[in-house]
Amino acid sequence: xxxxxxxxxxxxxxxxxxxxxxxxxxxxxxxxxxxxxxxxxxxxxxxxxxxxxxxxxxxxxxxxxxxxxxxxxxxxxxxxxxxxxxxxxxxxxxxxxxxxxxxxxxxxxxxxxxxxxxxxxxxxxxxxxxxxxxxxxxxxxxxxxxxxxxxxxxxxxxxxxxx
Numbered sequence: 185x186x187x188x189x190x191x192x193x194x195x196x197x198x199x200x201x202x203x204x205x206x207x208x209x210x211x212x213x214x215x216x217x218x219x220x221x222x223x224x225x226x227x228x229x230x231x232x233x234x235x236x237x238x239x240x241x242x243x244x245x246x247x248x249x250x251x252x253x254x255x256x257x258x259x260x261x262x263x264x265x266x267x268x269x270x271x272x273x274x275x276x277x278x279x280x281x282x283x284x285x286x287x288x289x290x291x292x293x294x295x296x297x298x299x300x301x302x303x304x305x306x307x308x309x310x311x312x313x314x315x316x317x318x319x320x321x322x323x324x325x326x327x328x329x330x331x332x333x334x335x336x337x338x339x340x341x342x343x344x345x346x347x
Contacts, residue, residue: 185322186236189219192335193232194321200314202244207308213320215335223334225249228315237319245313254310260290260302267300277302 187193194213200206216223218232227249231241247253264271275292279285290302329336 185324186234187218187232187319187322188234190325190330191218192216192321192323192325192329193218193319195232195317196320198316200316202312202314204314207313215321217325217329217333217335221333225315228317232317232319235319237322240316240318242314242316245315247310247312250313251306251308251311254305258288258304260285260304262300262302264295264298264300271295271300279304 185191192215194215195210197208197210197214198206199208218224218229220229224232225243225245227245228241228243231243235241267277271292273292273295277290277292279288279290285304288304290304291307292300293303294301326336
């Protein structure tokens with residue numbers, strides 16, 4: 185079966201920077217619903233169209249095709265007093281409820297004596313990436329999957345540009 189609209193595609197995926205440094209590799213095949221449902225980067229979906237099991241696809245993703253450009257407006261410097269006593273670089277916090285940043289997740293990227301630097305950019309924002317994947321399965325989507333717009337599998341993945 186070939187990859188076409190309303191098929192469930194299973195992929196072994198590797199994500200690297202453009203120099204080939206591995207960022208992440210799927211431990212198990214990842215699944216998505218093919219056909220413009222927004223479950224995978226559009227450039228990757230276009231490259232997979234018409235492919236079948238055992239085909240390997242490599243796609244270069246510029247920042248605008250992947251996790252977006254780095255946005256300096258998503259950086260915040262906050263007083264240390266607003267955070268728990270135990271605080272480490274890498275910890276994540278939701279934006280203030282009711283505020284403009286309520287939907288954002290901030291990561292602590294630096295700390296000084298009385299200040300904390302927070303960044304709501306995706307960790308891969310601003311990076312050009314290489315997505316390499318091998319098709320390990322293709323099957324027709326069920327009516328429920330088509331209605332829901334995603335693979336009916338708790339292991340399914342969404343590889344798409346973040347809002």
